[in-house]
Every structure is written in structure tokens, then in C-alpha cells.
Amino acid sequence: MxxxxxxxxxxxxxxxxxxxxxxxxxxxxxxxxxxxxxxxxxxxxxxxxxxxxxxxxxxxxxxxxxxxxxxxxxxxxxxxxxxxxxxxxxxxxxxxxxxxxxxxxxxxxxxxxxxxxxxxxxxxxxxxxxxxxxxxxxxxxxxxxxxxxxxxxxxxxxxxxxxxxxxxxRRAVLRARREQRLQLARVLHDSVAHEVTGMVLEVQAAQVSAHEPGESRALLSRLEEAGLRALDSMDRTLRTLHSPEESREDAAGEDPAQPSTRVHGVADLPELVGRFAESGAVKAELDLDDEVAGALPREIDEAVYLLVLEALTNVRRHAAAARDVRVTVERAGAELRVRVVNAGGGSSRPLLPLRKGGGTGLVGLEERYRSLGGALEAGPCDGGWRVAGTLPPAAPTASSGNR
Missing domain, CATH: 1.20.58 (Methane Monooxygenase Hydroxylase; Chain G, domain 1)
Incomplete structure (x- = not known):
């Protein structure tokens, strides 16, 4: 017919x-x-x-x-x-x-x-x-x-x-676009900046001391994996900017209204901490409560991962003299506590030069934790540095959080 x-x-x-x-x-x-x-x-x-x-x-x-x-x-x-x-x-x-x-x-x-x-x-x-x-x-x-x-x-x-x-x-559309731009900026800062920082530090370490052929191959492999992860994060971010029509043309077989935007959470922390330990001279340990992984709301799960990611990135950039890093995620009564503590002081000169427009990661995290009903604090601790956050067992809905 x-x-x-x-x-x-x-x-x-x-x-x-x-x-x-x-x-x-x-x-x-x-x-x-x-x-x-x-x-x-x-x-x-x-x-x-x-x-x-x-x-x-x-x-x-x-x-x-x-x-x-x-x-x-x-x-x-x-x-x-x-x-x-x-x-x-x-x-x-x-x-x-x-x-x-x-x-x-x-x-x-x-x-x-x-x-x-x-x-x-x-x-x-x-x-x-x-x-x-x-x-x-x-x-x-x-x-x-x-x-x-x-x-x-x-x-x-x-x-x-x-x-x-x-x-x-129109005002609602402008607010939504502004919030989307801020969210995309946070994604790029949290994921891409972390990988690029690790790559730069790897290259700096390679320039200081000679490597055996096997170590050089391992170094290049780590750099390749970090670069691919950064590119993947950028691709996911750019796909969220596409209109449904563009997504339909560029990603056949995918739902154009739901671009691929995988959210990392507590279950990804072992891999994150492991990559951090492999890419530098700082020892890293993870103390994770087995009952936490997979049992948190999406907003809480993502917030925990972002705190650890931001803290590890700051250790790479600003704490050249750090000896070890301990990441702890545990329940304390009705609260969920996340701590990243590095032992050893920071260097007088950071490994990476300060960049114009940087330094907003912890500020954005503090706003995110406050909107979820939690709190975040960062400061010196026993000759090192500590970033700690507390979160409720469940996050408020997005609509209630914006009221």
C-alpha cells in the first residue's frame, strides 16, 4: 500500500x-x-x-x-x-x-x-x-x-x-545549555586532563633517566592506552553535542536520542588506582568496602569516582615528593565516606606548570557534593594532603536538587 x-x-x-x-x-x-x-x-x-x-x-x-x-x-x-x-x-x-x-x-x-x-x-x-x-x-x-x-x-x-x-x-533552554556546557567542561577536566597529566609525567620521567628497551616499550604502551582513553572521552563528549539527526547519520544502529555517555563509578576505582600506580613512582593502595560497589545511586556512584580521579590528578601535578597514596571508600553509619590521602609533602615547584584557567576541579566537586546533600574538604594532613568527602546513602532527585 x-x-x-x-x-x-x-x-x-x-x-x-x-x-x-x-x-x-x-x-x-x-x-x-x-x-x-x-x-x-x-x-x-x-x-x-x-x-x-x-x-x-x-x-x-x-x-x-x-x-x-x-x-x-x-x-x-x-x-x-x-x-x-x-x-x-x-x-x-x-x-x-x-x-x-x-x-x-x-x-x-x-x-x-x-x-x-x-x-x-x-x-x-x-x-x-x-x-x-x-x-x-x-x-x-x-x-x-x-x-x-x-x-x-x-x-x-x-x-x-x-x-x-x-x-x-527560552530562558529554560539557555539554562539547560549552560548546565550542559558546565557538565561537559567537568567531563573534560575529570577524564581528559587526568590522562594527559599522566602522559606528560611519564614523558618527563623518561627524559630524566634512561630506559631499557623493554621498559621503553612498556612506557610507549602506557602512553598509547592513556591517549586512547582520552580520545574516547572526547568522542563521547562530542557525541552528546550532536543533534538527533546528526547522531542518526554518524552512529548507525545507536539510539540517536541517547548518545553513548558511560558514567564511571565505584566499580572502576580498582582500575583507576592501578593505572595510577603503574604510571609513576608513587605507591597507591585502595581500601574499598565490598558492599559499596554496585549498591549506590548513579549520582553518588559518579561523585565518588570523580573525587578519587581529581585527587589522584592533583597528586600527580602538585605532590612530586609524595611517597604513597591511600584511597578509602567505606560506609560510616548512614554516610558514605571517601578519602584520598597522600603521605609526603608537595614540591616547591609543581611537576606541571600552572595553567591559566586551571584549579577549578575541587571547586566544582564541592558544588556537586553540596547539591547531593554531602560535603567535601581538602587540606594538609600529617605532612601530606587529604581530600575527603561525605555523601548520603541516596542522592536527591535532579528536579528537587534544582529547586
């Missing part, structure tokens, strides 16, 4: 055609002046129905043109007043829709004049009949204006409400 899809906007053309069939033929059968009334009504009705922009003509420009034609018709029509009532309801409905749309979409600097023009055009429409009605007085004019004022106020109110909703949605 073959199915066809209507072209976008096809129903709009049908609606405009139906409006033309309903509004124009009666004018062709009446006096010549009624053609102006029908064309004015058709234009005001057609503008909200058509899709804009059309070429260089924007929706606002088309709305202003339609309202200008309506005002000109108010002035130029000299026929019988009763005939104006035939097309007036249609034109009034179109003007109300245009009023709401202008209030919703017009730029802030043009909002007041555009809104006033739309309101005045709509209120002037009934005068096309009232001012030409025999025996009509000022009371009739006031009554018609007041009767028209209520739907005009409703149109302005609906447009203002939708404008406010659009602004809230």
Missing part, C-alpha cells in the same frame, strides 16, 4: 481558498463598493492562515499591511452601511488573531506601537458601520467600541501570556 503525505502548509492553502470562495462571490453580485469590503476581509483572514516568511516578507510586515488595508477601507467605503455587516465578523476575527500574534512575536522595542496599531485597527472596524448608520449618535459609537473592546483585551491577554511562556521556555 502506498501512502502520500500532504505538503507542509497544504491545509493553509485550502483554508485560504475556502475563505476566498465564501467572501468574494457575494461581493461580485452586489454593488461595486462591496468588492473593497470583501477584499479587505479576505486579506485580514488570509494573513494569519498563511505561512511566513514568504520570500522577504515577514509575518509582521504582512500583518501591518493587512491592518493598513483595513484602515483604508474604513475611510474609503461609501456604500450602504448594512452591507458592511456581511464581512465584518470575518474581518474582526482576523484582526483579533493578528493582534494576539503581534503581541506575542513582535520585538520588545516595537511591541508598544505594534500593539497600539492592532488595537486601534480592531476598534475602528465597527465604526465602518456605526458612523454611516442613519441617525447614529455618539452613544452608538461608544457602545460599539465597548463591545469590541472585550475581545480585543482577550486577544492582547492571550498574546501576552504566550509571549511570557515563550520567554520562559
Amino acid at each position: 502506498t501512502t502520500s503525505r500532504a505538503a507542509p502548509g497544504g491545509w493553509r492553502s485550502i483554508a485560504v481558498g475556502a475563505a476566498a470562495v465564501c467572501l468574494v462571490p457575494p461581493a461580485l453580485l452586489g454593488p461595486s463598493g462591496t468588492l473593497l469590503l470583501s477584499l479587505s476581509a479576505l486579506l485580514v483572514v488570509a494573513v494569519p492562515l498563511l505561512r511566513w516568511p514568504w520570500g522577504r516578507v515577514t509575518g509582521s510586515a504582512a500583518a501591518f499591511a493587512a491592518m493598513a488595508v483595513s484602515l483604508v477601507t474604513d475611510v474609503l467605503y461609501t456604500g450602504r452601511p448594512g452591507l458592511a455587516l456581511l464581512w465584518m465578523p470575518f474581518e474582526c476575527a482576523g484582526l483579533l488573531v493578528l493582534t494576539g500574534r503581534l503581541v506575542r512575536h513582535t520585538r520588545s522595542r516595537y511591541l508598544v506601537p505594534a500593539g497600539l496599531l492592532a488595537v486601534l485597527t480592531t476598534l475602528a472596524l465597527p465604526l465602518r458601520f456605526t458612523l454611516r448608520k442613519p441617525g447614529a449618535g455618539a452613544d452608538d459609537v461608544v457602545v460599539m467600541v465597548l463591545v469590541t473592546l472585550l475581545p480585543v483585551v482577550c486577544a492582547v491577554g492571550v498574546g501576552g501570556y504566550l509571549r511570557s511562556a515563550d520567554n520562559r521556555r
Whole structure:
């Protein structure tokens, strides 16, 4: 069975055609002046129905043109007043829709004049009949204006409400994008910087002392593995920036709405500490409670891993004289405690030069731990340095954490 899809906007053309069939033929059968009334009504009705922009003509420009034609018709029509009532309801409905749309979409600097023009055009429409009605007085004019004022106020109110909703949605999108950028910056700092720091230190150590061929091959292998891990982290980060359409083209077979963003946790700590011990002269030990791995919520699990990753990276960069590092992850009552302690003082000159824009890892971690209901502290301890964090057994939901 073959199915066809209507072209976008096809129903709009049908609606405009139906409006033309309903509004124009009666004018062709009446006096010549009624053609102006029908064309004015058709234009005001057609503008909200058509899709804009059309070429260089924007929706606002088309709305202003339609309202200008309506005002000109108010002035130029000299026929019988009763005939104006035939097309007036249609034109009034179109003007109300245009009023709401202008209030919703017009730029802030043009909002007041555009809104006033739309309101005045709509209120002037009934005068096309009232001012030409025999025996009509000022009371009739006031009554018609007041009767028209209520739907005009409703149109302005609906447009203002939708404008406010659009602004809230744009602000929410901006906040989400900002949070995503911060999250991506944390990912790059936590994973890529850790691997690159280890690679630089390996190269520095190789320049100081000669290596046997076997040791050189092992060194190059470690550098290759660290580089591949850094590239993999960058690839995962970049995939999160792709739109669903791009993800569908670049990663066939994967769910485009769910890019690959593996989260490391407590179960990955043995591998992390092992790589740290293999890539330098610092002895590293892990004391991990067996009941912790695999039993934590995702937010808590990731926070534990990130603290250990950040602390080990700082040991590499700033504690050249450290002798050993002990990583402890354990439950203490209702809390989960994470500690990374290195014995031995830091060097007066760090192994890696200080970089502009660095030094934000612990600050970001402290904010993360606080948002999860925990706490983080770092400082000197027994001639070395200690980074310790406490976390609740379960993290609050993302929605509650942002309130």
C-alpha cells in the first residue's frame, strides 16, 4: 500500500481558498463598493492562515499591511452601511488573531506601537458601520467600541501570556545549555586532563633517566592506552553535542536520542588506582568496602569516582615528593565516606606548570557534593594532603536538587 503525505502548509492553502470562495462571490453580485469590503476581509483572514516568511516578507510586515488595508477601507467605503455587516465578523476575527500574534512575536522595542496599531485597527472596524448608520449618535459609537473592546483585551491577554511562556521556555533552554556546557567542561577536566597529566609525567620521567628497551616499550604502551582513553572521552563528549539527526547519520544502529555517555563509578576505582600506580613512582593502595560497589545511586556512584580521579590528578601535578597514596571508600553509619590521602609533602615547584584557567576541579566537586546533600574538604594532613568527602546513602532527585 502506498501512502502520500500532504505538503507542509497544504491545509493553509485550502483554508485560504475556502475563505476566498465564501467572501468574494457575494461581493461580485452586489454593488461595486462591496468588492473593497470583501477584499479587505479576505486579506485580514488570509494573513494569519498563511505561512511566513514568504520570500522577504515577514509575518509582521504582512500583518501591518493587512491592518493598513483595513484602515483604508474604513475611510474609503461609501456604500450602504448594512452591507458592511456581511464581512465584518470575518474581518474582526482576523484582526483579533493578528493582534494576539503581534503581541506575542513582535520585538520588545516595537511591541508598544505594534500593539497600539492592532488595537486601534480592531476598534475602528465597527465604526465602518456605526458612523454611516442613519441617525447614529455618539452613544452608538461608544457602545460599539465597548463591545469590541472585550475581545480585543482577550486577544492582547492571550498574546501576552504566550509571549511570557515563550520567554520562559527560552530562558529554560539557555539554562539547560549552560548546565550542559558546565557538565561537559567537568567531563573534560575529570577524564581528559587526568590522562594527559599522566602522559606528560611519564614523558618527563623518561627524559630524566634512561630506559631499557623493554621498559621503553612498556612506557610507549602506557602512553598509547592513556591517549586512547582520552580520545574516547572526547568522542563521547562530542557525541552528546550532536543533534538527533546528526547522531542518526554518524552512529548507525545507536539510539540517536541517547548518545553513548558511560558514567564511571565505584566499580572502576580498582582500575583507576592501578593505572595510577603503574604510571609513576608513587605507591597507591585502595581500601574499598565490598558492599559499596554496585549498591549506590548513579549520582553518588559518579561523585565518588570523580573525587578519587581529581585527587589522584592533583597528586600527580602538585605532590612530586609524595611517597604513597591511600584511597578509602567505606560506609560510616548512614554516610558514605571517601578519602584520598597522600603521605609526603608537595614540591616547591609543581611537576606541571600552572595553567591559566586551571584549579577549578575541587571547586566544582564541592558544588556537586553540596547539591547531593554531602560535603567535601581538602587540606594538609600529617605532612601530606587529604581530600575527603561525605555523601548520603541516596542522592536527591535532579528536579528537587534544582529547586
